[in-house]
Every structure is written in C-alpha cells, then in structure tokens.
Amino acid sequence: MHRIVILGAGYAGVMSAVITAARTKRRDDVRITLVNATERFTERLRLHQTASGQEVADLRIPELLKDTGVEFVRGWVTGIDAAAHTVRVDDEQVLEYDTLVYALGGVADTAAVPGADDHAHTLNSRREAELLARRLADAGTRTVAVCGSGLTGVEAAAEIAEQHPELGVVLLGRQEPGATLGVKAKAYLDASLERLGVEVRSGVEIGKVLPDSVELVGGESVAADVVLWTSGVRVSPLAAAAGLEVDGNGRIVTDAALRSVSHPEIYAVGDAALIRQGYGVLHGTCQSGMPTGVHAAESIVRELRGKRPKPFRFGYYHTPVSLGRHDAVVQFTRPDSSPRSFLLTGRRAVWYKETVTSSPWPTYRRLMSMPGMGSVWPRGGRFTR
Ligand SMILES: Cc1cc2nc3c(=O)[nH]c(=O)nc-3n(C[C@H](O)[C@H](O)[C@H](O)COP(=O)(O)OP(=O)(O)OC[C@H]3O[C@@H](n4cnc5c(N)ncnc54)[C@H](O)[C@@H]3O)c2cc1C
Structure with a gap:
C-alpha cells in the first residue's frame, strides 16, 4: 500500500487530491488522505467579498470527495516527522505517509510591523x-x-x-x-x-x-x-521545524519536479512552495497554484509507475483584478507576468473575473470524471523558457 497524504485543501491541495484519485482509481494499492483545518473549502479569491458582508457559496470538501476513495481528515496539522514519515494532526492523530504533498498555503505577514x-x-x-x-x-x-x-x-x-x-x-x-x-x-x-x-x-x-x-x-x-x-506573505513554520530546506520566508525549496530539494518524497505546491521558472520565482497565485497541484499529482502517478517525474513548466496569462462587484480590469500577460497590450475593462472584465473565480470547484468535479484532462489542462497560457 502506497500512502499519499496531502496537507491543506486549498486550491493547490484539492487539485492534487482530485487528480491523484482520478488517476489511481483502478489501483487498490494506493491510499490517499487529505487533511485540512476546515470541512468547508475556503475560496480565498472571495475573502474580500466575505469581509465586506457578502454571502458566498458553502462548498464542502467531503462532498466533493464522495465516492473518490480519498479519506478526508479535518484537523490542524501540528507537526511533521520527516525521518519517520509521519504527520501529527491536532496533536493526537498520527498519519503515516510514503509520499507527502505539502499545500498549506500562506497568509498575510502581520509580523512585519509592530502592532x-x-x-x-x-x-x-x-x-x-x-x-x-x-x-x-x-x-x-x-x-x-x-x-x-x-x-x-x-x-x-x-x-x-x-x-x-x-x-x-x-x-x-x-x-x-x-x-x-x-x-x-x-x-x-x-x-x-x-x-x-x-x-x-x-x-x-x-x-x-x-x-x-x-x-x-x-x-x-x-x-x-x-x-x-494584506501585505507580505508568511507561511506555516511546520516545514522548517521538520528540517526541510526552506527559503527566508519559510517556503519549501523545490526541485524542477516540485519535490523538496532536501526530502524528495515530499512535494510542495501552491503558496507554501518556492518554485523557480526560467523567468524567476513564482508569486503566490491561484493561477499558478492549481497547476502545481496538477503537476505534483501527475508526478506521483508517474513515480508509482516506475517513471521519473517531468519538470514543471508554467507561464502566467492574465492578471484579473476585481474593483467591487460592478467593475474590474483584466490585464493579459506574457508568461513571465509582464503586461501585454490586451486588456478588458468594465462589464466584460467583471464577467471574465467572475468566470475565473468560480471555475475551480466545477473544474475539480470535471477532472474527477475526465482524469486525462489533468495532463493537458492548466499549465498556464504558454510553455515558458
Ligand atoms: C482576498 C484575496 C484575493 C485573491 N485574489 C486572487 C486572484 O484574483 N487570483 C489569484 O490567482 N490569486 C488570488 N489570491 C491569492 C490566492 O488566493 C492564493 O495564491 C491561493 O489561495 C494559494 O492556494 P494554496 O492552495 O497554496 O493555499 P490556500 O488556498 O491558502 O489553502 C491552504 C489550505 O491549507 C489549510 N491549512 C493551513 N495550515 C494548516 C494546518 N496547519 N493544518 C490544517 N490545514 C491548514 C488552510 O485552511 C487552507 O484550506 C487572492 C488572495 C486573497 C487573500
């Protein structure tokens, strides 16, 4: 039995869980566990809507995972023992892993200034x-x-x-x-x-x-x-405490395939990972986080088949910015996120931004029923250098 434990059910972690489950559906020697602090999926892209008093959809992770075989554990990850290959949840439950996907995201850096x-x-x-x-x-x-x-x-x-x-x-x-x-x-x-x-x-x-x-x-x-x-990014101290190689912000330093450079049995995805591309380091976005989740899943499946994982390639293609509910601007970009000349504004931009924001959940569902889609879908607009 190969035990895959995924920490964090945000945009990147759910993507990893869904694709790994879909691609190992016919195998009975793989067990997948997804751990998250809450049962409800946090649509971070909508948190400013919540903060200004709007109701957003109540998306439940266990419902999404129904019939996939993925075990969901609700709890707070309190420690990782990288030598013993175990994870502690709520200081009481211990989960053993053969492969770990670290997708705990990041938060604003309130330690940046006093008060x-x-x-x-x-x-x-x-x-x-x-x-x-x-x-x-x-x-x-x-x-x-x-x-x-x-x-x-x-x-x-x-x-x-x-x-x-x-x-x-x-x-x-x-x-x-x-x-x-x-x-x-x-x-x-x-x-x-x-x-x-x-x-x-x-x-x-x-x-x-x-x-x-x-x-x-x-x-x-x-x-x-x-x-x-809202400024800066702070990540969980768990990776550093476990002895994984991290950067100055605590993000796990990854190799070309998104594995920890110090602990290759651990994949790091989304905002919690330091990911380099030819043009520089990825900045934390959902746009890049979801493809990292796809890539980790595809790589794990390749490794289970005795193949080597491929390098991760990603290029940005847009920067959509909401300006309230009735206005927005969408800047289309080059793969390195520098602006192209094309943009959308006003109502067309509102529609575009809303379509992008609401797409992850239906995408997870679709990917489970069409597992092959994972390998062709979200790598960004263009392959990069
Ligand atoms: C208001 C706002 C608007 C944004 N708008 C955009 C946008 O328009 N486009 C864009 O691309 N990006 C946007 N972002 C950034 C985007 O939300 C993040 O880049 C994205 O959420 C990263 O995904 P992730 O899966 O790495 O982490 P997250 O989505 O943060 O998920 C991490 C998960 O891990 C869980 N977790 C963390 N620690 C623990 C623990 N110890 N134990 C158990 N569970 C834990 C969290 O509860 C969470 O569910 C926005 C962010 C904010 C705050």
Missing part, C-alpha cells in the same frame, strides 16, 4: 474575514485603513468602499496600486478607485499599527477605526 498582529484584521481565513465584516458593519466604524497596496489590498479596498459607501477607506502602501499592470490597465484601476472614493496613499512606509490608527515611518499618523493588513 499589526494585535490590532489589524486580515483576510487569512473565512473566520477572520467574517470578523472584519462584523467590524465594518458596526455603527462605531467610520474609517478603514487597508495596509498593503498590492492586488489583494486593491481588491479589498474597492470591495469595502462599494459595499460600505458610508465609510472612509484609505489604501496605504509602498507601491502604486496596479504597479504591475500595463499603463492603460493601471489608469483604469486608478480611475475606478477614485470613483469608489478610495483615498490612495502610495509611496508610504508603514511603521506601526495602533488600536485607532496607522503610524507611518516619519511619524505621521493616519486615523482608522479599523485596520486591514
């Missing part, structure tokens, strides 16, 4: 997003500071401003919002934020988060009843 951990809200989980939703709906809340002007910060600021026009929303960060987009897409995004009434303060360095304000380096204070922290 963020104690006073700022995050979009790190559905629970956190719901907590923020309650604060935003509170009668005492007048002003919100969104810290981090990357795309998560932009989407959150726009969504909050649209759903809560009574609130003053300020977006704070080093970079200009939409800095990675092309000139036209950035101009569109800037105009949308202005229309929604979001005050943009870019080029600022955040020094401290206090209960009622954000202090900038240099001493200026920005008053805020509620602070949302």
Whole structure:
C-alpha cells in the first residue's frame, strides 16, 4: 500500500487530491488522505467579498470527495516527522505517509510591523474575514485603513468602499496600486478607485499599527477605526521545524519536479512552495497554484509507475483584478507576468473575473470524471523558457 497524504485543501491541495484519485482509481494499492483545518473549502479569491458582508457559496470538501476513495481528515496539522514519515494532526492523530504533498498555503505577514498582529484584521481565513465584516458593519466604524497596496489590498479596498459607501477607506502602501499592470490597465484601476472614493496613499512606509490608527515611518499618523493588513506573505513554520530546506520566508525549496530539494518524497505546491521558472520565482497565485497541484499529482502517478517525474513548466496569462462587484480590469500577460497590450475593462472584465473565480470547484468535479484532462489542462497560457 502506497500512502499519499496531502496537507491543506486549498486550491493547490484539492487539485492534487482530485487528480491523484482520478488517476489511481483502478489501483487498490494506493491510499490517499487529505487533511485540512476546515470541512468547508475556503475560496480565498472571495475573502474580500466575505469581509465586506457578502454571502458566498458553502462548498464542502467531503462532498466533493464522495465516492473518490480519498479519506478526508479535518484537523490542524501540528507537526511533521520527516525521518519517520509521519504527520501529527491536532496533536493526537498520527498519519503515516510514503509520499507527502505539502499545500498549506500562506497568509498575510502581520509580523512585519509592530502592532499589526494585535490590532489589524486580515483576510487569512473565512473566520477572520467574517470578523472584519462584523467590524465594518458596526455603527462605531467610520474609517478603514487597508495596509498593503498590492492586488489583494486593491481588491479589498474597492470591495469595502462599494459595499460600505458610508465609510472612509484609505489604501496605504509602498507601491502604486496596479504597479504591475500595463499603463492603460493601471489608469483604469486608478480611475475606478477614485470613483469608489478610495483615498490612495502610495509611496508610504508603514511603521506601526495602533488600536485607532496607522503610524507611518516619519511619524505621521493616519486615523482608522479599523485596520486591514494584506501585505507580505508568511507561511506555516511546520516545514522548517521538520528540517526541510526552506527559503527566508519559510517556503519549501523545490526541485524542477516540485519535490523538496532536501526530502524528495515530499512535494510542495501552491503558496507554501518556492518554485523557480526560467523567468524567476513564482508569486503566490491561484493561477499558478492549481497547476502545481496538477503537476505534483501527475508526478506521483508517474513515480508509482516506475517513471521519473517531468519538470514543471508554467507561464502566467492574465492578471484579473476585481474593483467591487460592478467593475474590474483584466490585464493579459506574457508568461513571465509582464503586461501585454490586451486588456478588458468594465462589464466584460467583471464577467471574465467572475468566470475565473468560480471555475475551480466545477473544474475539480470535471477532472474527477475526465482524469486525462489533468495532463493537458492548466499549465498556464504558454510553455515558458
Ligand atoms: C482576498 C484575496 C484575493 C485573491 N485574489 C486572487 C486572484 O484574483 N487570483 C489569484 O490567482 N490569486 C488570488 N489570491 C491569492 C490566492 O488566493 C492564493 O495564491 C491561493 O489561495 C494559494 O492556494 P494554496 O492552495 O497554496 O493555499 P490556500 O488556498 O491558502 O489553502 C491552504 C489550505 O491549507 C489549510 N491549512 C493551513 N495550515 C494548516 C494546518 N496547519 N493544518 C490544517 N490545514 C491548514 C488552510 O485552511 C487552507 O484550506 C487572492 C488572495 C486573497 C487573500
């Protein structure tokens, strides 16, 4: 019996589970276990919607896995013993593995500045997003500071401003919002934020988060009843604690086939992995995370058949950005994520973005019934160097 344990049922982990299950359907010598903190699938791409008070679909992981043979374990992974090939769940259950897929994702880095951990809200989980939703709906809340002007910060600021026009929303960060987009897409995004009434303060360095304000380096204070922290990425310390080779951010360093360079029986996928391509290191997105899940599954199946895994190749093809529910901008990109000239704006972009956001769940279902699809589907728009 070959025991495959997959840690984390986010976009990348569910993809690995679904494809591995589909591709080993006829084998009775493979056991697959998927471990996740919650039974409900967290659509991270919609957490800014949850935070601004919207209801999103209740997607249940055990329902998706029904009849696939994959065992689902709900629990918090508390330790990995890489020498003994075991995983501890909730400090009580021990799971043994022959192959491990590490897909625990990442969260915003609230350790980056003093006070963020104690006073700022995050979009790190559905629970956190719901907590923020309650604060935003509170009668005492007048002003919100969104810290981090990357795309998560932009989407959150726009969504909050649209759903809560009574609130003053300020977006704070080093970079200009939409800095990675092309000139036209950035101009569109800037105009949308202005229309929604979001005050943009870019080029600022955040020094401290206090209960009622954000202090900038240099001493200026920005008053805020509620602070949302979206900046940076922090990953689980479990991989480093287990002795796996990790980078400065704690991500597992992978080889060309997405195996840990120090522990090749462990595949690392999604935001928790450091993955290099010819053009550089992948930045954490669902767009690249799902293909990494596919690749790990395909590689495991190849290894079970005595073959060597192939190198992972991925190229980006778009950057879709929601600007509330009625506006969006989609920048089409080259494989290295630099902008092409083509973009969508307004209603067509809203439709495109919504189609992309809602596609993972039906895709998982389809892949289970058409297992061959995994090997041809999501490698990105183009093969890269
Ligand atoms: C508001 C927002 C909007 C975004 N929009 C986009 C977008 O438009 N396009 C895009 O490509 N990307 C977007 N992203 C980024 C995208 O969500 C991530 O890159 C993606 O979720 C990474 O997938 P993953 O499977 O690696 O991790 P996740 O989806 O985070 O899944 C990790 C899973 O592991 C579980 N887990 C973690 N630790 C433990 C533990 N110790 N024990 C048990 N379970 C654990 C978590 O509960 C979770 O279910 C957005 C992110 C946010 C926050």
